[in-house]
Amino acid sequence: MALLALLEDETDLREELEAHLSASGHTVLTAGSIADFELAAAGARLDIAIIDRGLPDGDGIAVAESLRRNSPTTGIILLTARGSVDDKIAGLQGGADHYLVKPVKLPELSAHVAALLRRLPAGxxxxxxxxxxxxxxxxxxxxxxxxxxxxxxxxxxxxxxxxxxxxxxxxxxxxxxxxxxxxxxxxxxxxxxxxxxxxxxxxxxxxxxxxxxxxxxxxxx
Incomplete structure (x- = not known):
């Protein structure tokens, strides 16, 4: 079990991902905007954050950068439709551990989550x-x-x-x-x-x- 945060503004996709991750035994905090994400995650020790880039109130890379500064042990997965090489480099340099391009298969996402959890410190x-x-x-x-x-x-x-x-x-x-x-x-x-x-x-x-x-x-x- 891990505490995950999912920042995705597309409602249907957010609900699908939340259902899949919850069925895998994780606790999932969800948000459709950066403002909602900051509110939902305030004070929480996140194991992993899954973040879209194209959000109504900003770029998910900014969220990744903030998380990396303030919570260095949190694993970060950028899940976005932006799939150019430059986009991937920007995401990884911005603090993401993994950069996945939509559409992604749910088992593939689960594999990336599991891979991150294996190396994250736990308490x-x-x-x-x-x-x-x-x-x-x-x-x-x-x-x-x-x-x-x-x-x-x-x-x-x-x-x-x-x-x-x-x-x-x-x-x-x-x-x-x-x-x-x-x-x-x-x-x-x-x-x-x-x-x-x-x-x-x-x-x-x-x-x-x-x-x-x-x-x-x-x-x-």
Whole structure:
């Protein structure tokens, strides 16, 4: 699974590509203009962006250049009707990893996406709209709402220790009456589920007497 952004102004093609990529297991953010793309992708850690060039509010190369500056690990595929050698050179020099000329076969596009994903760095990702945690190898752990809230709080804390009191109060509970054994059980169960269902140790470290912190970066998507 990867987080993809698709910037294509032709509605039918955009919907076809989105359906195909979603069926392949990816999460796809879509936009029909540069302005909509910037809004949809704001704050997201994109794995791959698939970008048309001829857009109603500009050239997709400008989007590729901006992405390459601001998000150097994002893979970029330009998918466009402009197929001259000069166009391809401009696209690749502008930051694209791959330059595909329309019409493109869907399996070919999938192959390019897969090729990019094989070499892109990956990490732990907390995906809000799926309420899931993804391991670096894309193994998926479906979370309860409380498990998600716990991990989201720690992800926001970064390398800082998040105290047990902070966790309890983030749950909307009263610190003085809350039974901390409930929190211990939640964390223990989450560790076990991560091992059994995702095949990884949960990237959370317990600081005894203090609280919890992330042992590895968890990015919120």
């Amino acid at each position: 732990w990702r907390l995906v809000a709209h799926e309420c899931c945690l993804y391991a670096p190898d894309n193994a998926k752990l479906v979370l309860s709402n409380r498990e998600f809230d716990f991990l989201a709080l720690l992800a926001r804390g970064g390398s800082r220790v998040v105290t047990r009191r902070e966790v309890v109060e983030a749950f909307g509970e009263d610190w003085f009456s809350y039974d901390l054994r409930r929190l211990d059980t939640l964390v223990s169960r989450l560790r076990r589920r991560c091992r059994e269902e995702a095949g990884h140790e949960l990237p959370i470290r317990t600081e005894h007497g203090r609280g919890y912190l992330t042992a590895e970066l968890i990015e919120s998507v």
